[in-house]
Amino acid sequence: MRPFCSILAGIVLILGLLMPGAQAKDTMIPVEEFATLPILSEGRVMPVDSFARHYLYAFSGEDTYEGESAADWLARTVFDPASAVNDKIFSVSQKDQRLLGLNARQGNRYDFAEISAALAGTLGDFQKALQKQAEEKGLGDDEERLITWHERARDYAQILRAMSFAIPINLDVPSRLQEIGAPATFENYAQAQRFAKDIETMMRGVVEEKGADWKNFSAEEQKLAAISFQVSALREGGQSETLFKVIPDIWSDTGNWVSPWQIYTGGAGAPQTSTLLSQWALLANEYVRGNTQGWTETITAIKGELERLDYPNYDTARLRMEKTYNLLQPVKIASGLLLLSFLAMMGLYSLGKNYLLRAGQAFFVSGLGILGLVLAARIYIQARAPVGTLYESLLFVAFISGIFALALYAYRREAAILAAGIFVALFLCGLSFPTADGPQTLTVLEAVLNTQFWLMTHVICITIGYGWCLLAAALAHERLYRFGFRENLSAKALPPLGRPLKLTLVTALLFTAVGTALGGVWADQSWGRFWGWDPKENGALLIVLWIAWLLHGRLSGHISRFFMLAGTAALSIIVALAWFGVNLLNVGLHSYGFTSGLAGGLFAFIFIELCIISAFAYKIFKA
Numbered sequence: 001m002r003p004f005c006s007i008l009a010g011i012v013l014i015l016g017l018l019m020p021g022a023q024a025k026d027t028m029i030p031v032e033e034f035a036t037l038p039i040l041s042e043g044r045v046m047p048v049d050s051f052a053r054h055y056l057y058a059f060s061g062e063d064t065y066e067g068e069s070a071a072d073w074l075a076r077t078v079f080d081p082a083s084a085v086n087d088k089i090f091s092v093s094q095k096d097q098r099l100l101g102l103n104a105r106q107g108n109r110y111d112f113a114e115i116s117a118a119l120a121g122t123l124g125d126f127q128k129a130l131q132k133q134a135e136e137k138g139l140g141d142d143e144e145r146l147i148t149w150h151e152r153a154r155d156y157a158q159i160l161r162a163m164s165f166a167i168p169i170n171l172d173v174p175s176r177l178q179e180i181g182a183p184a185t186f187e188n189y190a191q192a193q194r195f196a197k198d199i200e201t202m203m204r205g206v207v208e209e210k211g212a213d214w215k216n217f218s219a220e221e222q223k224l225a226a227i228s229f230q231v232s233a234l235r236e237g238g239q240s241e242t243l244f245k246v247i248p249d250i251w252s253d254t255g256n257w258v259s260p261w262q263i264y265t266g267g268a269g270a271p272q273t274s275t276l277l278s279q280w281a282l283l284a285n286e287y288v289r290g291n292t293q294g295w296t297e298t299i300t301a302i303k304g305e306l307e308r309l310d311y312p313n314y315d316t317a318r319l320r321m322e323k324t325y326n327l328l329q330p331v332k333i334a335s336g337l338l339l340l341s342f343l344a345m346m347g348l349y350s351l352g353k354n355y356l357l358r359a360g361q362a363f364f365v366s367g368l369g370i371l372g373l374v375l376a377a378r379i380y381i382q383a384r385a386p387v388g389t390l391y392e393s394l395l396f397v398a399f400i401s402g403i404f405a406l407a408l409y410a411y412r413r414e415a416a417i418l419a420a421g422i423f424v425a426l427f428l429c430g431l432s433f434p435t436a437d438g439p440q441t442l443t444v445l446e447a448v449l450n451t452q453f454w455l456m457t458h459v460i461c462i463t464i465g466y467g468w469c470l471l472a473a474a475l476a477h478e479r480l481y482r483f484g485f486r487e488n489l490s491a492k493a494l495p496p497l498g499r500p501l502k503l504t505l506v507t508a509l510l511f512t513a514v515g516t517a518l519g520g521v522w523a524d525q526s527w528g529r530f531w532g533w534d535p536k537e538n539g540a541l542l543i544v545l546w547i548a549w550l551l552h553g554r555l556s557g558h559i560s561r562f563f564m565l566a567g568t569a570a571l572s573i574i575v576a577l578a579w580f581g582v583n584l585l586n587v588g589l590h591s592y593g594f595t596s597g598l599a600g601g602l603f604a605f606i607f608i609e610l611c612i613i614s615a616f617a618y619k620i621f622k623a
Helices: 003-017 048-060 070-079 094-100 112-120 123-134 141-160 189-210 219-238 260-266 271-289 292-309 316-328 330-351 354-382 390-412 415-436 452-484 499-527 535-556 561-569 571-585 599-622
Strands: 038-041 044-047
Touching: 038 048, 044 048, 044 316, 048 070, 048 141, 048 316, 070 141, 070 271, 094 112, 094 141, 112 123, 112 141, 123 141, 189 219, 189 260, 219 260, 260 271, 271 292, 316 330, 316 354, 330 354, 330 415, 354 390, 354 415, 390 415, 390 452, 390 499, 415 452, 452 499, 452 535, 452 561, 452 571, 452 599, 499 535, 535 561, 535 571, 561 571, 561 599, 571 599
Parallel strands: none
Antiparallel strands: 038 044
């Protein structure tokens, strides 16, 4: 079914649900345990809390909605779609308002009906964009955003009808159906669908006899027509509902899960999961009734049934850990502590008070401790090394560079080392936020990266090398800053580079060289060639050559002390190009690392770095 047809089916469904008897009672149902129920989404089993945060952020740009938590919002949307459909959940920028033909509004918030009506007018352009995408032709910005909006509307429609088979409809059953065993009232679709063939046969006979005009029907025939309409509308919408995958598919060898509607319309169920399906239907009923005790008991029963099935990719402890991780948002806490340590060190440089040094140390150690717990939690939740995505690698390098700085500081007791480590860790943590793309950062790896051995060897080795490189660059910046503002400055007055900087550079060379070689071995195993001049491979080699040139040039006397410092400071630019720049090319076998939206920031960083290094060079040589 085409995405827009899916949206229309959702609208039909909502019209049916808005009939009397579909409204849920006002309730304060607790969602803490509901938020830990498993659901398959984005290629992995996650807690409902993560699913809710991901989609709420996709629709509204936030992880709460008018005081509701994401799990509260999802429960209300899934179990009470008649009220949720009126939520102004979609945040639409002014640029997208013009694209969709929406009237500007204060707050830029729109409900599902408004978005669906606007998308109806873009169906032709949408189909053309899909055709270009299928033919792998380049899409314009407007075409990409149009596809995104159709996908968002489709996803929201699927969430609205995820449990529509179980939501009470309370339809009076005509006597003709009761005579063949139907109850006096169909409470939900699950009851009515047992008599779907009988309803269809009887309704066909009525239409053949009296036509399609509702006014010609008797009261009993009108009841039959109402049931036929409701059942057809619900089934039509449910046929495309594949988003709310909360029931394991025991026939699958790949750990697949299915939505309740896939069981009803696609035959994806099994006798072993029939109890689980009934429990989810009961959960919807308890929510509508506002029965807190029944709701809690049903969730407990669902978890017990999942434990009994012993499905391989269901782990209660990991689900609870992820929910806690979502709640605490520890990366923000760690970043805050690192910011405090940075401010303390800036105060130390300005005021020279020892208590500021001690405060900076305490905040830095605390921030790194929490960052270490973040990485440990991610390893436990995902069962892999925390370096598979750009976001994760930023956090890992921030932690590694901070640990290295602490170790060097313990060895040399130079405040400059501590300041350099704090700055690098804070900068990388801050950079992680714009790369996160929403609250859901626990993602599944691309197939080429999904190997534990090479994540633990090549990727970790090369990212450790990044950490040493950035620490060396920060130390060089600090030294240039310190001597750039001295009185009676001259290029000959520059002191020796010092052991910390030399040790950092040599260690950076070791890890980046070994990591690059390991990457070649991985490429040989995965792609059949050791080296293919891929942009990512070239970037890694560029770091190795740059450091080797600096070290050999200094040892041979061809590079002066100042140029050695300036070249080390410029190492941050080389790392940025190798780490981020090659991804912007979106070419080569490493194109899975492509990250859009960072080009402007990368060019700004390079420009600022060149200006800073050039300013120090000008000041020193002028002296």
